[in-house]
Amino acid sequence: MPRGGWYSVGVVLLFALLPFVYGNHALLFNMMMYLVLAQGINVLFGFTGYLPFGYVGFFGAGAYGASLAILLVHLPPVPALFVGAAVSVLVALLLAPLLRLSGAYFAIASLAASEVVYYIVSNPHLVSLTQGPYGISLAQVYNSGASYATMVVVLAMALAAVVYLRNSHMGLALQAIREEPISAGFAGINVVRERTRAWLLSAALAGLAGGAYAWHVSVFYPKSVFDLNISVFAIVFTLFGGVATLVGPIVGTLLLYGLYNWIGISQPEYFQLVFGIVIVLLVLFLPNGLVSLLRRAKIHVP
Amino acid sequence: MIAYTLLAGLLFGLYFSLVALGLNLVFGVMRLINLAHGDFLMLGAFLAYGLYSSAGVNPVYAIPAEIVAFVLAGVALYYAVVPRLLSSRDPEMLSFILLFGLSQIIEALAVIAFGNDQRAIPATVFGIHPVSLFGQTFPAAWAVSAVVSAAAILAVYFYLYRSRLGHATRAVMASRDEAASTGINVHRVSAIALGAGLALAAIAGAFSPFMLGSIGPDMGIRITTVSFAVIVIGSLGNPLGTVLGGLVYGLGLMLMETYFPSWANLLPYVLLILILLIRPSGLLGKRVRLA
Amino acid sequence: MSPSAPLLSVERLSKRFGAFQALDGLTLELAPGEVLGLVGPNGSGKTTAINVISGVYSADAGSILLDGRSIGGLPIHRRAHLGINRTFQVPKPFRGLTVGENLEVAAVYSRADRAEIGKCLEFLELAPLVGREAASLNSAQQKRLDLARALIARPRLLLVDELGAGLNPVELQRMAQTLTTIARSGVALLVVEHLLGFLRELTTRVVVMDAGREIFEGSLEVAARDRQVIDVFLGG
Missing domain, CATH: 1.10.238 (Recoverin; domain 1)
Incomplete structure (x- = not known):
C-alpha cells in the first residue's frame, strides 16, 4: 500500500458506514464535499503554489454541466457527473493562461474568472439554456442515497489523487515547480505542462464534487453554487491542516467544518470571526498548518 | 445620450480612482495586495453613516474624522504584523492570506456590530437640486463625490511629489533596500503610507452610498476586486496611474450600463483578466511579476 | 581557435532590457571538455549571457547553436534535455x-x-x-x-555563475578541484567569475566583456596586460 493509502481507505469507509449509525446525513455529505474541495485546493495550492480564490468557479461549472446534461440531454445522473467534470476541465483549459501569473495576481485573477462564469451562467439572457438566475431543479432524478454514495466515490477519487501525488514523481516535480520554477526547468521538468495537468486535475475534482452536490440537493440557485465562501472554506480548511500532505486537509476540514456546524449555521458571523482569527494566527505562528506540529515532533505525516 | 454617458463616466471614473487609490499606494510601497481594502472602505462607509444617522453630519464633514481614525488604524496594523511578515519565507503569499483573514474578521465584526441590513444615506443630504454640467444634469451627490475624489487625488499628488515624506515614500517604492541604506526610516514611511491608503479607502467609503448603492458588511470583497481591476488597468504600484485606470473603468461601466446593462456586471472581471494576460504592465508603467 | 568541433557556438547575441543594452553582439565558441572563463565588470553582460544561453531569457537577436543545431527558441527543460545546465549566483x-x-x-x-x-x-x-x-x-x-x-541532469555544457563568491579559501580550493574533475569528464564549462585567482585554477582561456560585447579573448595572462581590459576594470 502506498504511503497514506490506509488513511484514505479509512476515511472513505468511515463516510460510507456512518450514515447507518448517524442521522445527520446533510452534515456528512457536506463534509465529504469539502474534503474533496480541500484536496482539490491541495493539489493546486499545496503542490504547485497557485492559490485559486476562484476555485468555486469549477464547482459551479460542474454543478451546471451535470444538471444541464440531465435536463437538456436527458443523461442519467452518473454519466452526467462526468459531463460536469468535463465542463470544469474545459473551463480550466480556457483559463490555463492565468497560470502565467504568479502569487497574488493569480489568486485575484482566478477570483475574477469565477465571477465571469457566474455572471454568464446567471445572465437573464441565457434563461433558455441555463435558467439564468432562477436556478435549477432536478426533482425528477432526486435520489438522496445514490447521490450520497456517488460523493463517497468522488471522495475516494480525490484521496487517491493526492495519495498518487504524495508517492509519485509527478508530485515531487510539482513541489519542485512550486519551490523554484526555473530550477525545475533545469531539472528537466516541463513546467508549463506539469502545472497545467495539476490545474486540470484540480478542476476535475471540483467539477465532480459540484455535480454530485447538484444531484444531492437537486434544487439550487447559481448564487449558491458560485458562492465565494465555498472557495474560502476549502482554502482555509486546507491551510489550517497543512498543505502538500494527505492528512492536513482532512484534519483541517473535519475540525473546522465541525466547528462551522456547531456555531456557524446559527451564527455565521461568529464563525466567520473565529475563522478570520484562525487565519491570522496561522500565518503568524504556524504557516505550515497543524501537521507541522507533528513534523516538529518527528512524526511522519503522509 | 452619449454626452450624458461620457460625462457620467468621468464623474464615476474620478470616484473609482479614489476607491482604488489607497490600494495602489499600499501596493507601491509594500508590494502587497491589501485584500482587506474593500472592508476598510466598508468601515469608512459605516462611520459616515453613523455620523449622519446619529448627528446628521454631512459626509463631507465626516472626512476629517475618517482621516484621523484610519491613519491611526493603518499605522497600528503596520507595526502589529508587517515587519514580522516581511522577515518570513514567503512574504507575498503569507501577507496576502493574512490580509484575507483580516478581511474576514472585519466583515464578521461589522455584521455583529451593525447587522446584515443594507443602509443608505439619502442623496438629499447635498440638497435637492441637480447639478448642471455642459448642458447635462446630474445628481448633486455625484458631483460632490467627484470633486472630493479629485481633491483627494491632488492631496496624494502633493504628498508624494511636494513633501519630504513623499520623497522618502517614493524612494521606498523604487527600492526598499536602497531606501533603507540611505538612512530612510522605511518602517515609518510604510506605516504612514498604509495609514494613508486606509484613509483614502475610508473617504471613498463615505461617498459609497451615493456611488455604489446601499452599504452592507459584505460589500468588501467585491470592492477589493474592482479596485484591483482599476489599478491593474492603470498601472500597479504607480498611484497616479490609478486615475487613468479609474477613468477607463468609469467610462467603460457607464457605456455598458447604457448599452448592455445585463452584462455590465462582467466588466471589471473581464477587464482585469484581459489586462493581466495581454498587457500586464497596465496602460502605463511597470510589469507584473510573472511566474 | 577551439581544439575540436565546437559544442556550443554563440553568434552575435543581443539582449536589451528597456533602454539598457545588456548584450550587444556577443560571439563565442566552446569545445567539449573545454573551460572558458567569462569576466568583466559589473553590468557587462556576463550573467545575461548565461541567462540567454540557458533559456531563462530569450535573445533579441543572434543565434545559439548546440552541436550545430539552433536551440534559441527552446524552453528551459528542452535545453536541459539536450545537455545544457547551470548553477545560479544565488543558489536556487x-x-x-x-x-x-x-x-x-x-x-x-x-x-x-x-x-x-x-x-x-x-x-x-x-x-x-x-x-x-x-x-x-x-x-x-x-x-x-x-x-x-x-x-x-547529465549536462554536456555547464554554465557556472559566480560559484566562488562567498566561499572561504579552503572551500574555493575544493570547488576548483571539483570543477576541474567535471571538465575532465568531458563536460564543457562556461564560468562567470569575479575571483580571477579562482578562475586561474580552472582555465587559461577567457573572454573579457564590457557593455555587452567581447573586448578580449585569449589567455588570462595576456588579458592582465591588455590596455583595453585594464581600462575597463580600473576606469569603469
Whole structure:
C-alpha cells in the first residue's frame, strides 16, 4: 500500500458506514464535499503554489454541466457527473493562461474568472439554456442515497489523487515547480505542462464534487453554487491542516467544518470571526498548518 | 445620450480612482495586495453613516474624522504584523492570506456590530437640486463625490511629489533596500503610507452610498476586486496611474450600463483578466511579476 | 581557435532590457571538455549571457547553436534535455524539499539511478546531509546542491555563475578541484567569475566583456596586460 493509502481507505469507509449509525446525513455529505474541495485546493495550492480564490468557479461549472446534461440531454445522473467534470476541465483549459501569473495576481485573477462564469451562467439572457438566475431543479432524478454514495466515490477519487501525488514523481516535480520554477526547468521538468495537468486535475475534482452536490440537493440557485465562501472554506480548511500532505486537509476540514456546524449555521458571523482569527494566527505562528506540529515532533505525516 | 454617458463616466471614473487609490499606494510601497481594502472602505462607509444617522453630519464633514481614525488604524496594523511578515519565507503569499483573514474578521465584526441590513444615506443630504454640467444634469451627490475624489487625488499628488515624506515614500517604492541604506526610516514611511491608503479607502467609503448603492458588511470583497481591476488597468504600484485606470473603468461601466446593462456586471472581471494576460504592465508603467 | 568541433557556438547575441543594452553582439565558441572563463565588470553582460544561453531569457537577436543545431527558441527543460545546465549566483535549490529529493527530481528525466545519486552526493560532499531540508543548508552547501542538481541532469555544457563568491579559501580550493574533475569528464564549462585567482585554477582561456560585447579573448595572462581590459576594470 502506498504511503497514506490506509488513511484514505479509512476515511472513505468511515463516510460510507456512518450514515447507518448517524442521522445527520446533510452534515456528512457536506463534509465529504469539502474534503474533496480541500484536496482539490491541495493539489493546486499545496503542490504547485497557485492559490485559486476562484476555485468555486469549477464547482459551479460542474454543478451546471451535470444538471444541464440531465435536463437538456436527458443523461442519467452518473454519466452526467462526468459531463460536469468535463465542463470544469474545459473551463480550466480556457483559463490555463492565468497560470502565467504568479502569487497574488493569480489568486485575484482566478477570483475574477469565477465571477465571469457566474455572471454568464446567471445572465437573464441565457434563461433558455441555463435558467439564468432562477436556478435549477432536478426533482425528477432526486435520489438522496445514490447521490450520497456517488460523493463517497468522488471522495475516494480525490484521496487517491493526492495519495498518487504524495508517492509519485509527478508530485515531487510539482513541489519542485512550486519551490523554484526555473530550477525545475533545469531539472528537466516541463513546467508549463506539469502545472497545467495539476490545474486540470484540480478542476476535475471540483467539477465532480459540484455535480454530485447538484444531484444531492437537486434544487439550487447559481448564487449558491458560485458562492465565494465555498472557495474560502476549502482554502482555509486546507491551510489550517497543512498543505502538500494527505492528512492536513482532512484534519483541517473535519475540525473546522465541525466547528462551522456547531456555531456557524446559527451564527455565521461568529464563525466567520473565529475563522478570520484562525487565519491570522496561522500565518503568524504556524504557516505550515497543524501537521507541522507533528513534523516538529518527528512524526511522519503522509 | 452619449454626452450624458461620457460625462457620467468621468464623474464615476474620478470616484473609482479614489476607491482604488489607497490600494495602489499600499501596493507601491509594500508590494502587497491589501485584500482587506474593500472592508476598510466598508468601515469608512459605516462611520459616515453613523455620523449622519446619529448627528446628521454631512459626509463631507465626516472626512476629517475618517482621516484621523484610519491613519491611526493603518499605522497600528503596520507595526502589529508587517515587519514580522516581511522577515518570513514567503512574504507575498503569507501577507496576502493574512490580509484575507483580516478581511474576514472585519466583515464578521461589522455584521455583529451593525447587522446584515443594507443602509443608505439619502442623496438629499447635498440638497435637492441637480447639478448642471455642459448642458447635462446630474445628481448633486455625484458631483460632490467627484470633486472630493479629485481633491483627494491632488492631496496624494502633493504628498508624494511636494513633501519630504513623499520623497522618502517614493524612494521606498523604487527600492526598499536602497531606501533603507540611505538612512530612510522605511518602517515609518510604510506605516504612514498604509495609514494613508486606509484613509483614502475610508473617504471613498463615505461617498459609497451615493456611488455604489446601499452599504452592507459584505460589500468588501467585491470592492477589493474592482479596485484591483482599476489599478491593474492603470498601472500597479504607480498611484497616479490609478486615475487613468479609474477613468477607463468609469467610462467603460457607464457605456455598458447604457448599452448592455445585463452584462455590465462582467466588466471589471473581464477587464482585469484581459489586462493581466495581454498587457500586464497596465496602460502605463511597470510589469507584473510573472511566474 | 577551439581544439575540436565546437559544442556550443554563440553568434552575435543581443539582449536589451528597456533602454539598457545588456548584450550587444556577443560571439563565442566552446569545445567539449573545454573551460572558458567569462569576466568583466559589473553590468557587462556576463550573467545575461548565461541567462540567454540557458533559456531563462530569450535573445533579441543572434543565434545559439548546440552541436550545430539552433536551440534559441527552446524552453528551459528542452535545453536541459539536450545537455545544457547551470548553477545560479544565488543558489536556487528546491528549498522545501530534502537534499535527496532535490536530486530525485532531476534524476527522473535523466534516468539517473540511486547509485548515481549516491555518487553525486559523495562527490559534492552532500551525503551526510541527504535527509536535511535544503532551506536549512548554509550558502556553500546550497551552492554544491545547485551544482549536484545540474550534474544529475547529465549536462554536456555547464554554465557556472559566480560559484566562488562567498566561499572561504579552503572551500574555493575544493570547488576548483571539483570543477576541474567535471571538465575532465568531458563536460564543457562556461564560468562567470569575479575571483580571477579562482578562475586561474580552472582555465587559461577567457573572454573579457564590457557593455555587452567581447573586448578580449585569449589567455588570462595576456588579458592582465591588455590596455583595453585594464581600462575597463580600473576606469569603469
